[in-house]
Amino acid sequence: MKSHRSFYRALAIGAPAPFQSMPVALERMIHFVPPHMEKVRAKVPQLIKQVDVILGNLEDAIPLDAKQAARHGFIQLANDNDFGSTGLWVRINSLESPWVLDDLMEIVPACGEKLDVIMLPKVNGPWDIHYLDQLLAQLEAKAAISRPIRIHAILETAEGVNNVSAIAEASPRMQGISLGPADLAASRGMKTTRVGGGHPDYKVLADDAGDAPRASYQQDLWHYTLAKMVDACMAAGIKAFYGPFGDFSDPAACEAQFRNAFLMGCVGTWTLHPSQIDIAKRVFSPEPEEVAMARRILAAMPDGSGAVMIDGKMQDDATWKQAKVLDDLAKLVADKDPEYAKFYQVE
Structure with missing residues (x-):
């Protein structure tokens, strides 16, 4: 653990000084864009007006043979657009992947001045944040970036959940943490193929009432983990986010999951499909009453x-x-x- 005297010190000569308090920004929805697809990049100017954050996705859902095209497509969309008050984020490949170094070495020099946040998948502990923190400082110094690029961690391994407080406090670059329920389910050995949301078999039964049918109530698979993540984020002064909801055909369930997260302290969520943008905007904006x-x-x-x-x-x-x-x-x-x-x- 760094001493309090050195925590806010730049990690490379010539790198920008870390933020001592996070910039104020509205981040109700982080909208994922596959940047290797030209037709999707063409929609970015309109999306900038609709969402709070545009995120170029380089990791999951990008075919292996499109990794380089996604990286180059992100650099193009970053440099071709004026984002104004809309955030620009990128989800790089995970640290154990063969693509992550090229992601960082190419993106930071090419568009680091416009990039607000790097989303890091499958964070297991503070050591992952420390590695990215040091590397970003070196790249920022080399490219003469004037402000630090922040880090957003995805909580999607059992080890990461176990270390979530240390992850939240690992660096002054930490912007927030998102719950990644799909990979986390696999890491835990959970018996579900759903991406977020509940499960009809995870329930409690009302007391036996003889011949009358017993009422059952579906429970929230993610309540404990989300609460633990929110506590870690709030204690560290960073933001908590819900992650993906994969069933685009069930907007009611999507809204229920988003609202649970909002009530528990999350400030925003991921939107993977245009139909989820208005849901996120409605849920993560407080009711006028x-x-x-x-x-x-x-x-x-x-x-x-x-x-x-x-x-x-x-x-x-x-x-x-x-x-x-x-x-x-x-x-x-x-x-x-x-x-x-x-x-x-x-x-």
Whole structure:
């Protein structure tokens, strides 16, 4: 573990100084783009207006013979577009793969000045972050990049879950962590082929009522892991995200999974299909009624101390903090999205 004196020191001569606090950004949906496909790259200018983050995917779902084309396609889409307030991310190949070094050695010099975040798959422990941290500093110094590229880890191995707190605290580059349920299921030996979401066989039964049918209730396979990840992220001052939901034919289940993650503290999710963009935008933007109530609490307790009664319910410093979370998020959403600015009555 680095000492507190050296934690924020650049790891290479000439590299930009690490962020001491993360840039404020709205990241409700991280929209995945396969950059080896020209027809998809052509849609990026329109997608920039619709989503909070554009991510070029170089890892899973990219055929082995298209890895180089995906890398070069990402560099092209990065350099051909003005992203404005929309984030530009890339998911590189995992550290044990034969492609990862070329991903980094080519992308950082070619478009590192525009790149906000590198998403690192299959992170097992802080040592993976330390390796990427050092290498990025060297590449940034060599290419004279003016600001540090941040790191986002995917939690998709049992070892990674075991080390999630250390991963979250591994570097000042850490932007956040996403839950990767598909690879994590395989790593754990779980008996499911679903990509995220629940499973009808993971349930509890109501008590035996004799001849009457017993009610059953589906449980959330990912509740424990998501809660553990959120705690690790919040304690480290970084962001927690839900990952993929693979059943594009079931928008209701997708929305339920996204909403569970939002309520538990996640700030955003992945969108793998255009149909999921509006779901993510709706779920990860607070309801106007909740924002209005939050503002009533803040107005009644301007300094956040004491206790008041609103509609017969006690509000104190703890609910003031909850209200502040909602109000701050509403302002961030309103700055990005004029439609929501009207909902929240923010001018």
